[in-house]
Amino acid sequence: MKNEIVFGRWEATCFLTSMIGARMFLNFPRTVVEIAGPAGWVLSLYTTILVLIAFFVITRLYKPFEGKDLIDIGEMALGGFGRIIIGLILISYALFSLAIFLREFAEDMKTISYVMSPISFILILLLLGTVAAAYFGLEAIVRTAAIFVPVIIVGFLIIFAGVIPYFNINHLFPILEDGWNNIIANGISLMSVFSPIIWLFFITPYIKTNRNMKAVGYNALWITSLAFFVSSLVYILVYPYPIALENFLPLFHLARLINIGRFFQRIESMFVFIWAAGALLHLSSDFYLLIHVFRKTFRLKYQKPLIIPLAILIFNLSLLPAGLMQTIILESRFAGQYFWIIGFGMPVLVLLISRLRKKTGKGAVKSDER
Amino acid sequence: MKGKKKLCFLLMLILLSSMLSGCYDSVEVDDLAYVIAIGIDKGTMDNFRITLQFALPLNMGTGGESGGGSGGEDGENKSVYNLTMEAPSVLSGINMANNIVSKQINLSHTKVVVFSKELALEGIGDNILRLKRVRALRPNVNILVSRDGAENFLKAVNPQLSVNTAKYYEQGEITHERIGVTKRTQLHDFSIASRSLGAQPVVSLAGISKYESSDDFERANKDVGENHSTFDISHDEFKAGEIPRVSKNRVEIRGLAVFNGGKMVGELDGNDTTFYFMVTGNFSFNNVTVKDPEDSKNVIVLTVKKSRNPVYKVEFRDGKPEISVKILLEADIAAIGETLNYQTPEHMDILEKKCEEIIKKGALDLLYKTSKEFGSDIFGFGNVAARKYLTWREWKKSDWLSNYKNATFNVDVDLVIRRPGLTVRSEPLV
Numbered sequence: 001m002k003n004e005i006v007f008g009r010w011e012a013t014c015f016l017t018s019m020i021g022a023r024m025f026l027n028f029p030r031t032v033v034e035i036a037g038p039a040g041w042v043l044s045l046y047t048t049i050l051v052l053i054a055f056f057v058i059t060r061l062y063k064p065f066e067g068k069d070l071i072d073i074g075e076m077a078l079g080g081f082g083r084i085i086i087g088l089i090l091i092s093y094a095l096f097s098l099a100i101f102l103r104e105f106a107e108d109m110k111t112i113s114y115v116m117s118p119i120s121f122i123l124i125l126l127l128l129g130t131v132a133a134a135y136f137g138l139e140a141i142v143r144t145a146a147i148f149v150p151v152i153i154v155g156f157l158i159i160f161a162g163v164i165p166y167f168n169i170n171h172l173f174p175i176l177e178d179g180w181n182n183i184i185a186n187g188i189s190l191m192s193v194f195s196p197i198i199w200l201f202f203i204t205p206y207i208k209t210n211r212n213m214k215a216v217g218y219n220a221l222w223i224t225s226l227a228f229f230v231s232s233l234v235y236i237l238v239y240p241y242p243i244a245l246e247n248f249l250p251l252f253h254l255a256r257l258i259n260i261g262r263f264f265q266r267i268e269s270m271f272v273f274i275w276a277a278g279a280l281l282h283l284s285s286d287f288y289l290l291i292h293v294f295r296k297t298f299r300l301k302y303q304k305p306l307i308i309p310l311a312i313l314i315f316n317l318s319l320l321p322a323g324l325m326q327t328i329i330l331e332s333r334f335a336g337q338y339f340w341i342i343g344f345g346m347p348v349l350v351l352l353i354s355r356l357r358k359k360t361g362k363g364a365v366k367s368d369e370r
Numbered sequence: 371m372k373g374k375k376k377l378c379f380l381l382m383l384i385l386l387s388s389m390l391s392g393c394y395d396s397v398e399v400d401d402l403a404y405v406i407a408i409g410i411d412k413g414t415m416d417n418f419r420i421t422l423q424f425a426l427p428l429n430m431g432t433g434g435e436s437g438g439g440s441g442g443e444d445g446e447n448k449s450v451y452n453l454t455m456e457a458p459s460v461l462s463g464i465n466m467a468n469n470i471v472s473k474q475i476n477l478s479h480t481k482v483v484v485f486s487k488e489l490a491l492e493g494i495g496d497n498i499l500r501l502k503r504v505r506a507l508r509p510n511v512n513i514l515v516s517r518d519g520a521e522n523f524l525k526a527v528n529p530q531l532s533v534n535t536a537k538y539y540e541q542g543e544i545t546h547e548r549i550g551v552t553k554r555t556q557l558h559d560f561s562i563a564s565r566s567l568g569a570q571p572v573v574s575l576a577g578i579s580k581y582e583s584s585d586d587f588e589r590a591n592k593d594v595g596e597n598h599s600t601f602d603i604s605h606d607e608f609k610a611g612e613i614p615r616v617s618k619n620r621v622e623i624r625g626l627a628v629f630n631g632g633k634m635v636g637e638l639d640g641n642d643t644t645f646y647f648m649v650t651g652n653f654s655f656n657n658v659t660v661k662d663p664e665d666s667k668n669v670i671v672l673t674v675k676k677s678r679n680p681v682y683k684v685e686f687r688d689g690k691p692e693i694s695v696k697i698l699l700e701a702d703i704a705a706i707g708e709t710l711n712y713q714t715p716e717h718m719d720i721l722e723k724k725c726e727e728i729i730k731k732g733a734l735d736l737l738y739k740t741s742k743e744f745g746s747d748i749f750g751f752g753n754v755a756a757r758k759y760l761t762w763r764e765w766k767k768s769d770w771l772s773n774y775k776n777a778t779f780n781v782d783v784d785l786v787i788r789r790p791g792l793t794v795r796s797e798p799l800v
Contacts, residue, residue, distance in 0.1 A: 037762055115505070166558075170568070170753035174765045241762065243562055257558060259510045 005206055009215050011142045012200075012207050014149035015285060016220035019196040022282035024156075024227050025275050026104055027328070028193060029235035029250040031336065032228075035186045037177025038241040041233040046183055047190040048225035054344040055197065055221060059214050061351035062201075066210045070201040070350060071296050077354035086350060087297025090198070093342050094290035097196075098283065099317035100331045102126060105279040107324040108249055113272050123318060126283060127311050133284030134291060134307045138206070141284050148277050155274035156227070159251065160234050162258035162267055171240035192336055193228070194221065195343025199289050248328070251275075287314070400427075403473035406450065406536040407527075408460065409520030410497065411486040416456040418489075420463035421521040423535070424451045424471070425479070430534045447528040450535050454521050460501060477506040481539040483513050483557070484520040484576060487627070487634065495564045495632015502557045509558040512543050515627040515634060517577040517611055526578045528619045542623065543574075550647045550656045551624050551640040564632050568752025568770055572646070575625040575637060577611025587614045609639045628744050630771075636744045638736070645732045648697050649749050649781075651679040657704055663724045670712065671705040672725060677786065684755040691770075691777040693751050697733065698784050701725065703791040713790035726783040737779040747774045 032040030065073050070090075074082035106122040114122055133141050176182075197217065204213050235250045238257065247253040255271040258264065291310055295303040321327040409421035429449045453470060457463035464475050483501060485494045501507055516523035529538035543554045552574040563571035581587065608614075609625040626643050628636040638646060647653035655675045662668035676699060683694040703721075706712060712721045740748055752770040759765040 112505075168753075170750065170756065173753070173756045174759040174762050176761045178761055178763055240562060240566065243565060253509075257509055259508075265510075 005137075005139050006208065007139065007142050007206055009207065009212055009219070011146040012203055012212070012216040013219040013223070014145040015142045015203070016197070016200055016216060017149050017223050018145045018152075018278065018281040019199060019285050020194055020220060020224040021152075021227055022101065022278055023193050024224075024231050025249075025251060025278050026101075026108070027248065027250065028228055029232045030245065030247060031332065032190070032232045033236060033241060033244040035190065036183050038172055038174065038236060039176050039183060040236055040244075041172075041229060042175070043183045043187065043190060044225075044229045044232045046187045047193070048221075048229065050187050051191055051194045051197075051221060051225065051344075052218075054191065054348075055217055058344070058347050058351065059210070059217065061348065061355060062213070063210060064355070065351070067205050067208060069203075069205055069296075070198070070347060071293065073354050074350050077350060077357055082350075084297060086346070087293055089342065089346065090293045091290065091297065093195075093198075093339070094286055094293065095314065095317065097335060097339075098286050098290060098314050099320070100327060100335060101279075101286070102130075102283060102314060103318040103321060103327045104324070104331065105283070106318070107327065108252075109272075109276065109279075111324070112249065112252055112268070120319070123315055126280065127315055129280045130283045130287045131307055131311050133280075134288050134311075135304065138203075138288055138292070141281075141288055145281050145285070148281060152274045152278050153223075153227075155270055156231070156251070159255045159258065159267060159271060160230060162260060162264070163234065163238050163254050165260070166257055167234075167237040168240070169237070171237055177241070188340060189337050190340075191344060192339035194224070195335075195339035196286075197221070198343045198347065199285070201347055202289055202292065248324075287311070397474060401473055402476040403471050404476050404479045405464075406479060407482045407484065407524055407539065408477075408480060409454075409484045409486075409516075409524040410460065410489060410494075411520045412489045412492070413456040417458045418460065418463065419454060419456050419521060420460055421452055421454040421524050422464070422467055422475070423524050423527075424453065425449070425536055426451055430536075447535060449533060450527070452521075452525055460497070461504065477504065478508070479536060480507055480511050481536050482543075483511055484516050484523050485513065485573075486520045487515055487517050488519070490515045490573075490627060490629075490634035493631075493633040495560075495629075498557060498560050498564070498632070502561045507557070509561075510556045512539070513555050513557060513560055513573050514576040514623065515573050517575060517609070517637075522578060523576050523621055526620045528621075530617065530619050548654050550644045550653055552643060553626060553647075553652075560629075563750075564629065566750075566752070567766060568747070568754075568756050569750035570631070570746040570748050570771070571629045572626040572638075572748045573629065573634075574623050575610040575627050576621065576623045577609065579613065579615065579617075579620040579622055580611055581614060581616055584616050607639050607641045609637055626748075628740065628746050628748055630744065630746045635746055636739075638739075641732065642736050642739070645729070645736045646748065648676075648699065648729065649680060649695055649733055649737070651676065653699075658701070658725065658728075660721070660725055660728060663720050668707055670703065670707075670721065672701040672721075672787070673704040674699055674701045674725070674785070676700075677784075682751065682754045684751055684758070689773070689776075691751070691755065691773060692780070693737070693777050694780040694782070695733070695737075696782045696784065697729065699729070699786075701785055701787050702789040703787060706791065706793065706796055711795045712787075713794050713796070718787045718790075722785050722787055726785050729783045729785065730781050733781045733783070734779060737777075737781070741774055741777045741779070745771075745775045747771060751777075 029040070032043045036043040071083050071086055074086035078085070102123060106119055106126055109122050110117060110119055197220070200213065200217050200220070207213055207216060231251065235254065236244055238254060239247065239250075244250075252268060252271055252275075255268040258267040287310070291303050291306045294300070294306055294310070300306070321330055404425045405422050406425045407423040409423070411419040411421070413419045426449055453467055455463055455466055457466055464477070468475055485497070498513065502509060514523075527535060527538070529535055532538045532541070553572055555571065555573045560571045560573065563569050610622045613622055613624065624640050626638040626646065627634050628638060644653070644656050653676045655673055658672045658674045659669050660672065662670055678698040680698065681696040685692045703712065711717055740746055747770070752774070755770055756765050759768065
């Protein structure tokens, strides 16, 4: 019996949005202020333009590869060697991001909610959800994302609306920290935030056509760009530069301020819920794609036996940094600086090589969740 | 197969039954001691004298036989328990308090932090930043500066119209700000303003009434003598603790403490606070009593409201700031006696001009007081000046806060009387 998974544009958009947008929960609004000062929101807009241009180029190059994922294309271009190289790069990328984000999410959860619980307990709690999602498979993850992403968006809109009384337009001036150079020079590295767009080229077989892929990619990029822009603008309107550099979880600090009348306060409890939901969605999607790429790279017949060993590996890797600050430094120094090369540079390179060598072809989809 | 199902069912029941008991280390609401106010004075044995005011929820709920207020016959507030100790920091004080009270101390319902004036004059900025970073304390906790010491203030709090002291703090701050004689400053606001390059913080002044009985009023009036304000808005010229009144609850919140960074540098009375609100555009409303321009024995009460946000202009001449403020107000005649018919448009003009003059003079005096006497830009004109700079570096170099001392001011008031109140003309007494 052929077990074919296909999902629509909406589900795929939500799936991709949950993967890219998770950075907003963590530290995106503070990161842009660190780079560009009061012009953090301008930097966010500028990065959006760069990302949209890069994605436009990728979709043009992708045209002859309808329904194929990046590993298939790599194999077509460079044979088994291409498959293994691309696979290994992506496995390292996924392992690094999973370990770092898992630790960051867990540390943040410990700081704001589970103060007395040991970090390993919170890590296991998050990993359990991730492992369960990997067992249920891509379809379950994607459909869950389609339900929860709109809820998360509404939650954030409530938080943004709740801090309107704290807005001060004066916080936007002087508009630049130290000239335009900062913004222009750092726009490209900030594209790293959008690097999970790479996973779009692995769900292409499930969304069938190039038209769908383009629509999903643009929709996810628009939604996340808007979220990044609004969150950085709201953050700087409430916390002026340089005080905005202090808060390690910017959106949580915004939520803590909400106090409308004697009845509408302590909204951060809602933040904890949407934040945990967003974290689990992000980690589950990332983890599923890791085992999917692992199986594909090494041409394994089954992927479910990989779940527990890889989960244990990630658990151990996430405990390597000594503390939260070391994790944040690792994330900003590597993930924040160079992940754009994987997210945008690698697809362009693989597609260019493949097109130059005139190795093109369209693919069909088959589920391999065994 | 049937046996396996039964076994699974039994295992599930056993597992689920463990959830019925709740967590073994859970903390119930009545296991916690809720601090509703924290008082911080200068210490004698250690850095700080810390007063924690705990809510006594059972007393708050019942109200007592006296019909509402939390105060007992002996004038003591029975809905709270005050604990004072000396410690090197607030958090150490709370730790020490945990050795005294049996319940776990919880700060999540703290409504107000009171600093003594003595401590504020030495600087409280660092203390506020530390408090702002305490996870359990909310950033929108209000701050007060007590002219009579924080410990004394908290011990004197004895609300008569509310059984819940926490609610008294919460509602009181809102009401006081609404009538424009004090400002709600939160930990968040202070932490931002005290580190801003274009504005400085203000905090509400608190105090304990100096009057034991109404007989004291006459004595106090003689003491004030020549220093009495000549403003027509004379009922507003008090600071906290100075209002001539007598009641069981002896605490008052009125006026503002002016800060330069984290250090208190001066005080503003209720009148100044009203002008402060008019200049900053946060003015809600106030009943302004003006002398009748035609007959100084009569007074007219106007309800003055903000019409639109004030318009600011900051220019630099020879490096010195020139600040122009246009205040836009509207008013209704609230109470008028037998006097000239100020309800008619031609006579309204006279009243408007008189009122504009009073407000202009009051606002100008206040602006120069903050600039020359305090050297503190509590209005945030610096934030308007910052728009003239493209980069943060240039703005920082301009050193606005030091330059504010050299500022000159121009105030323009536009007040329009919109409604004559309940009468359209006044007939004289026979």
